[in-house]
Amino acid sequence: MPSMRTGSGWLCRGALRAAALILGLSPAVAAESVATALVVSVDVSQSVDDTRFRLQMEGIAEALEDSSVVGAITGNPGGILFAMVTWADRADLVVGWRRIASRADAVATAALVRATPRQAGEFTCLGQMFRTVTAGVLPALPVPAERVVVDVSGDGIDNCTDAESLNGAHEALLATGATVNGLPILVPGENDVVGAGAYRAPGYGLLPTPLPQERTSLEQWYRAHVIGGPGAFLLAAEGYGDFSRALRRKFVIEISALGR
Template sequence: MPPIFRLLLVGLTVIAAGHAAAQVSRGDAPVDMALIVSVDVSGSVDQNRFALQMGGIAKALSDPEVIAAMLSGPRASIMFAMVDWSEQAEAAIPWTRIASREDVLALAARVRRTPRPEGEFTCVAHMMRFVSDLILPTLPVRAQRVVMDVSGDGVDNCDGDDATARMRDALTATGMTINGLPINAGDPAEPLGGGSFRAPGRPFQPRTFEPKMLEPWYRKYVIGGPDAFLLPAHGYGDFDRAIKEKFALEISALPAVLAQFAQLHEAGRP
């Protein structure tokens, strides 16, 4: 186990001991955090890649370290929602309270059963608008923190960089943290191919965008807010590892762990 995750596990053990008796009722009781998992289902994500993402999220949710993180806060509960997105976004799993191991396992089973919707474009700004308009306003309880976890294998090819940055800034202005999980389906040292913007439902626009590197694009246009960080997956086969580490880090939100992780990633970033 890497040293940073040994530190995480020790921290969670201490917190769990301090809150062992903290059982909250369900209903409208506040939660420690609200987590939105936002999953790319655009044309580059075939059924196999979609299954790898759903399986990875389900396995990560069921991991003992992640369960400990979910249940170790002062309120011993979190809210969870999952959004699938391409040119359209949908609430694949609406807000669901997690307050016990049984809740987590039931949620993981539900994630595994999620069907893949049809999609073609990579519309990050569209997804953020959907979250702003239809996910955040429907959060049924007060949460100490709101975090969105965005994963995908491409840059926005609907509305472009500026629109994505504007929507990111609008969301982080509410206090939300947006973390990124770019999936390097190719060589991360090579730029993504060029192409043309064609926003869904609008005529073809013959203006090309410059080739971009996925991780730097996520860092510049997607992540933001308090303690935001980037954790890439080295291909879809590495998604299991990346999403587990990411959940453990962002759900625990232990300042020492996040600070060390940020320093390590900054030192090795492209």
């Protein structure tokens, strides 16, 4: 059976047709590619209370409905593919792959994001999220994508994975050809400095290996351990109240494949 190459590996035509039926796409549409497949990956660990969780979900929904984002989406023939992952102790695909090709599609997807329930979890398991996206999310792409972007946001550093395993999971994700961009959420007085002796996230001292020994900023930690791949960039949010604004700008850059 013939296959197609995508940013996440090989997709057979039979799998594409089956996915098309699930998504309600015609076989002709299923054979097409999209310019961008976007995975929005959101930290929902213990530091993210109910208010912060809702700010994130509302921020993502508002970004999808924003006229500049919709313009970037509809500027791509066939629109984009969108999926959302939330992660704490584990990572869950909470909005499966959907094609967004119109304002109506964007509004419908935003409604799903707003309806996402809070996921229980204590730790910030970034490495586990990387592994889930690599093994479970990207191979499920329903049509080929010219580029795959994983958009990672959070307010802390990994606190449940040793450095070697984290780097291995990161490298495996980048090996798929995906670009990983970062959106660290900076909370003054809370995560100004991260690393041992500074930001002691839930589980600190109880884990098999300690948190990173260097004291650094969250932005620098994201640069070192999160972003990577073709055209990768970082854009910080100045607190949860700034999350929506930062994400709207980030979506436009990612979907339009603009230089930062």
